[in-house]
Amino acid sequence: MLSEALTALAMSGGTAVMTAAGTEAWQGFRDRVAAWFGRGNARRESAELERLDRTAAELAAAEGGQLERLRIRQEASWQARFEAFLEDLPEDERERAGEALRELLAAGAAQAQVSAGDGGMAVGGDVHISARKGSVAAGVIHGGVQIGHPQAPDPSKG
DSSP: OHHHHHHHHHHHHHHHHHHHHHHHHHHHHHHHHHHHTTOHHHHHHHHHHHHHHHHHHHHHOOOOHHHHHHHHHHHHHHHHHHHHHHHHHHHHHHHHHHHHHHHHHHHHHHHHHOOOOTTOOOOOOOOOOOTTTTTTOSSSSOOOOOOOOOOOOOOOGG
């Protein structure tokens, strides 16, 4: 039997999976969730990735009222997965896994809260922007960009 805190954490896990599915945060979140379930076992992690991908695909294919029912069912299903996984762990590992899940969910929540206004760029994690061989790279560009040598200034204006 799980403690009340771990049961609440499992419930938050199910909600977080449904909140992240179909968003820009999904890819990174699903990887972290699969790694949490995998606990270093590549085959188990791969199976969880497949399960998470099926969840996202089902949600993407659902329409109208069907979508909300599916979300509720999937959220409960993921909550049950988190609970069962935690229950199956030895008690000393259960607390460590609970703490790791708490950190995973906190990081996911922080990433989901990132937003930017029109014409802006918001990043909830790492971003790397680079340019090579005379190209242009930027997160956001307001105005024109020209590659090449700048025009010489007009001597009469300057």
